[in-house]
Amino acid sequence: MAAGAPRIFVSHLAGVPVFDPNGDQVGRVRDLVVMLRVGRRPPRLLGLVVELSTRRRIFLPMTRVTGIESGQVITTGVLNVRRFEQRPTERLVFGELLDRRVTLVESGEEVTVLDVSVQQLPARRDWEVTRVFVRKGKKGGAFRRAKGETLTVGWLSVTGFSLEEHGQGAESLLATFEQLRPADLANVLHHLSAKRRAEVAAALDDDRLADVLEELPEDDQIEILGKLKEERAADVLEAMDPDDAADLLAELPTADQERLLSLMQPDDAADMRRLMSYEEHTAGGLMTTEPIVLRPDATVADALARVRNPDLSPALAAQVYVCRPPDETPTGKYLGTVHFQRLLREPPYTLVSAVLDDDLQALDPEAQLPVVAGFFATYDMVAAPVVDEAGALLGAVTVDDVLDHMLPEDWRETEFHLNDESDDETGDTSGKGVVPHGS
Template sequence: MAGGRIFVSHLAGVAVFDPNGDQVGRVRDLIVVLRVGRKAPRLLGLVVELPTRRRIFLPMTRVTGIQSGQVITTGVLNVRRFEQRPPERLVFGELLDRRVRLEETGEEVTVLDLSVQQLSSRREWEVDRLFVQRGGRGGAFRRKAGEQFLVEWSAVTGLSLEEKGQGAENLLATFEQLRPADLANVLHHLSAKRRAEVAAALDDDRLADVLEELPEDDQIEILGKLAEERAADVLEAMDPDDAADLLSELPEGDKERLLSLMRPDDAADMRRLMAYEDRTAGGLMTTEPIVLRPDATVADALARVRNADLSPALAAQVYVCRPPEDTPTGKYLGTVHFQRLLRDPPYTLVGSIIDDDLQALSPTADLPVVAGFFAAYDMVAAPVVDESGSLLGAVTVDDVLDHMLPDDWRETEYHLDEPAEEAPAAGQPADAPKEATADGS
């Protein structure tokens, strides 16, 4: 599917199937987000109508194939009713039949159709070409007289946001390429009103990533301003350990209401994590490491490691266990590190190359023990195993650092490219005070 070009009119009414071949709905529209300046509009996902007539949002990250008049999904669907957010535009509802201008001549043309293309280096999709018509208005499903032709999206004006204005969509477009930690820093320094506006406009996955990087007070404030159903969806999209930490800070009534709105499996993970003390391996771990059976192959393991949703630390190794594979698992057998996977043939069984010499962490191991384990063995992730030998989860180095740094470390701006401190002038003591500027600084 990477690199393929699709004209959106070909997706109207197309059936959507899960991996088992069962139809889950039909495509009713596509969602793009307009961006500031010369950046191409980005395709976020599809509006899918379920058999119950409810319309939901299907992110493109959950689409595994578009072929032969059908869309294939990962099978994981969020059935919350679709709600359009400020930066989003409906392709069929708002962009087709839209009047735009040709950059070169200034002539107005009508958008009849547009094509989207998946970027080869990322999982993102962007608008790349427009099928337009001179003269009267047309549409993807009706044609009128007038010359019709293809143009690059950059050859027209009218499909970008103005760079002025203070709307949340402009702010989001400006900071779209920021890493979650950097966007979190921006949010932290906004007013509470602006912070709530931006949080409301972010999609669930992006907001989940940003919440994980915010100070606790900001997390609670933002979560409290979301509708409860959406708050539960965002918590489900967060890493389980981060979501459990956030839930544990809420009043008991709020916590139970949100847990009741979450999927049962996710809620069970949250409750299991909240049962452990905060600064222990059990409290630090995630319940979603890569778990494989001993008869899985190196090729199977590498396919799991390639999942772009995994953090680099979680993708650094896989854990081999007897069934069941969901945590808590059957008996934990050992770990296979990513480098070992690269050295062995694809058909090799992971059960034959496990590292079983390294002792796993106990869920009750406290933070200094966990940190010492990582330092002693140069690890970026480590398994957490209970007394019965079942794998409970994995601790990653980022969570260890998060709990070892000062409580306010997220509120400190770290600049890796700060210039060296200016040397004192000749004859001036190194500790002499600098001259005050006109404004007293």
């Protein structure tokens, strides 16, 4: 290698922003693409998988990378915005190389890959994988990291990357993406192989997996849930928002539904059954059964304390519902709503019953989706109460659930497509179709 040529460990590139020459951010690095070569030659780094602001993933060749420094990648500004498609000869570093079990050539000992470094070749624009950071000893389980000596060795000092491996771990991959929002981590999982997706799901804790499942397409949800042990699948469903869990359960065969419901806590199972009793595109089918419910003698201070719960979505935290006992849905008589902005304007000791919005009509559980959407548009709401004929609060519909059901069924898998002429705008006018990434 040339003196001073930078050696970069790939873990430092996960999620870093990518900028054009004008300093405008075009996306973030989500993976690296390498090509394994015949014999003992180190893999060639072909380029980066970059996620644009539209969630589309594109391929950025290393020939169009002009700098990697200070937590950022600089490009020439010329991008081909075709969606990235992995070729058979290519490997994704985060998705396929990290956590792999390989063998030290000298000792024959099995080690786990924690990281790899890449380096630019002297007097050329080509990049290669040069070093491998490994840990000796057995792999850690889903909830703990194995202890063992770590060391950095040259690529030629290990073997086993080209072999198909079963039971590949997910620790380093999860550590790489641990700061991602659930929707972004779901996007990562969606682009992994089914085998790798199952391994990552197995390593996530129940709450994190529940959050991610809520953001995945239906087919991925069913696939992942089906690969979990039934007891754990029930635990994950309990950790999900009730409406999302009910939607997922409704897609399973009746026998599977009943087995999972029987393994859940009785109260949670009762909520699931209640939600599943409503037609999907009604207020009852859209609602969550866990809004913020307060009695009329609660104070503004009590309400603000409940609103501060970090586990609440912004939409559910936007208002509280005041009801007679019991406090769990279905509640006693629904009295009205107190909006978050009103809570901020009142003294802490004020009773919530004194600041109610009781003029706003609640939704009927049988109200169809167009009616629900019209309600939100008319009153500029982000959440709305659902009340039955007896006046009991059944739950609340949030605007995100309305959008989920108004968008096309495959919207989570559909790119926000750019203009069809975007390829021409990026300089790709060849019309030759698919070409190798490395060309």
